Amino acid sequence: MALKSFIEVGPDSHFPIQNLPFGIFKPEPTSPPRPGVAIGDYVLDLSTISVSGLFDGPFLSGSDCFLQPNLNKFLALGRPAWKEARATVQNLLSADEGKLRDNPNLREKSLVPMSKVEMLLPIAIGDYTDFFSSMHHARNCGIMFRGPENAINPNWFQLPIAYHGRSSSIVVSGTDIIRPRGQGHPNGNSPPYFGPSRKLDFELEMAAVVGPGNELGKPVDVNEAGDHIFGLVLMNDWSARDIQAWEYVPLGPFLGKSFGTTISPWIVTLDALEPFACDAPKQDPQPLPYLAEKISKNYDISLEVQIKPAGQEDSCVVTRSNFNHLYWTVTQQLAHHTINGCNLRPGDLLGTGTISGPEPESYGCLLELTWNGQKSLSLNGTTRKFLEDGDEVVFSGCSKGDGYKVGFGTCSGKILPSP
Numbered sequence: 001m002a003l004k005s006f007i008e009v010g011p012d013s014h015f016p017i018q019n020l021p022f023g024i025f026k027p028e029p030t031s032p033p034r035p036g037v038a039i040g041d042y043v044l045d046l047s048t049i050s051v052s053g054l055f056d057g058p059f060l061s062g063s064d065c066f067l068q069p070n071l072n073k074f075l076a077l078g079r080p081a082w083k084e085a086r087a088t089v090q091n092l093l094s095a096d097e098g099k100l101r102d103n104p105n106l107r108e109k110s111l112v113p114m115s116k117v118e119m120l121l122p123i124a125i126g127d128y129t130d131f132f133s134s135m136h137h138a139r140n141c142g143i144m145f146r147g148p149e150n151a152i153n154p155n156w157f158q159l160p161i162a163y164h165g166r167s168s169s170i171v172v173s174g175t176d177i178i179r180p181r182g183q184g185h186p187n188g189n190s191p192p193y194f195g196p197s198r199k200l201d202f203e204l205e206m207a208a209v210v211g212p213g214n215e216l217g218k219p220v221d222v223n224e225a226g227d228h229i230f231g232l233v234l235m236n237d238w239s240a241r242d243i244q245a246w247e248y249v250p251l252g253p254f255l256g257k258s259f260g261t262t263i264s265p266w267i268v269t270l271d272a273l274e275p276f277a278c279d280a281p282k283q284d285p286q287p288l289p290y291l292a293e294k295i296s297k298n299y300d301i302s303l304e305v306q307i308k309p310a311g312q313e314d315s316c317v318v319t320r321s322n323f324n325h326l327y328w329t330v331t332q333q334l335a336h337h338t339i340n341g342c343n344l345r346p347g348d349l350l351g352t353g354t355i356s357g358p359e360p361e362s363y364g365c366l367l368e369l370t371w372n373g374q375k376s377l378s379l380n381g382t383t384r385k386f387l388e389d390g391d392e393v394v395f396s397g398c399s400k401g402d403g404y405k406v407g408f409g410t411c412s413g414k415i416l417p418s419p
């Protein structure tokens, strides 16, 4: 018999009892932020459940980790505590358990309609790193920026390439993004262009949320890296291609990326994603021993990007991809990040890089979809090469189980004009 909640959850919901993603929310505009778990169209308030003494297992009883304005303290506790929290919440919400189902007062206090809550960033993000782990994206960008002869540098196949991103400008889904200004490529002998970016783009990514992390000087073994990843979110690494292409040599992305990065509010745990684990692509050449995993896995997560063009009511799907296209796994990314002794801390965010698939319909950004503006996309009677002011970009992602979905909800942002 499939696991069922006493709360009605439709088959298309992203948040059945099999999922139980964690986030931070405010039930009323004036209430303090607190941790919650999504269930159908409701949010279960974990601070109320905690105060009621229902987290009574060995790792969580007496802990104040659910009385915090972010999930960092809970993340620091590690996988045994995460599994205990998931088991406790799954049990409380299940159709055959009366503790919450038959307690109207507790139900009233702890279950808040999702339509009424405000979602916040789930974690305080100390550091944010963005990888570059889709081979299809790396090849396409390489062809456009560096030419077809050396589209992918040889180092790409030996290590998961990354740059250090900006954590202060990471915002939660629904936050508007102001079009950045900056320098674009000069034409011939004229000085560089300066003004609002003319090539504003999205990048379809997911990101891993770091759990306990490691001490400075003590790398994480690749086969233990999974214990340091709490879960995944959707991520849009907004990118100004004209600024990026001019500034990135030789030190890499800077102002073309740091003006804003959007994440979805719900962190879907690796425990919830486990039924959707699949083999990662075969790596050739074989990675060095510190990156060689006993089990190398990806997850089957369907991803979709819609654009709602400025002034229009309807959105249009512009691409469909899948997390399983990643060449470097999130565990390899994490192990590589620490191999020099660099420490990771609870709440750090590791972006996967743009997740492009092999077919043009699965490319993960407009740079690739319009081949750097050489062709247009048609959207409900209008066209786009890059994003225009007023456009809204909406990512969604989910894994499909037997009669249920484990989903991420959406990750959206609307472009406002430069000041």
Ligand SMILES: O=C(O)/C=C/C(=O)CC(=O)CC(=O)O
Residues within 6 Å of the ligand: 130, 131, 132, 133, 134, 137, 138, 141, 142, 145, 203, 205, 237, 239, 253, 352, 353, 354
């Ligand atoms: O190929 C390049 O020069 C850079 C391309 C990107 O924009 C990379 C990036 O942000 C990482 C990624 O999303 O894969």
Ligand SMILES: [Ca+2]
Residues within 6 Å of the ligand: 130, 203, 205, 237, 351, 353, 354
């Ligand atoms: Ca990126």
Ligand SMILES: [Mg+2]
Residues within 6 Å of the ligand: 236, 237, 238, 239, 257, 258, 259, 260, 261
């Ligand atoms: Mg960004």
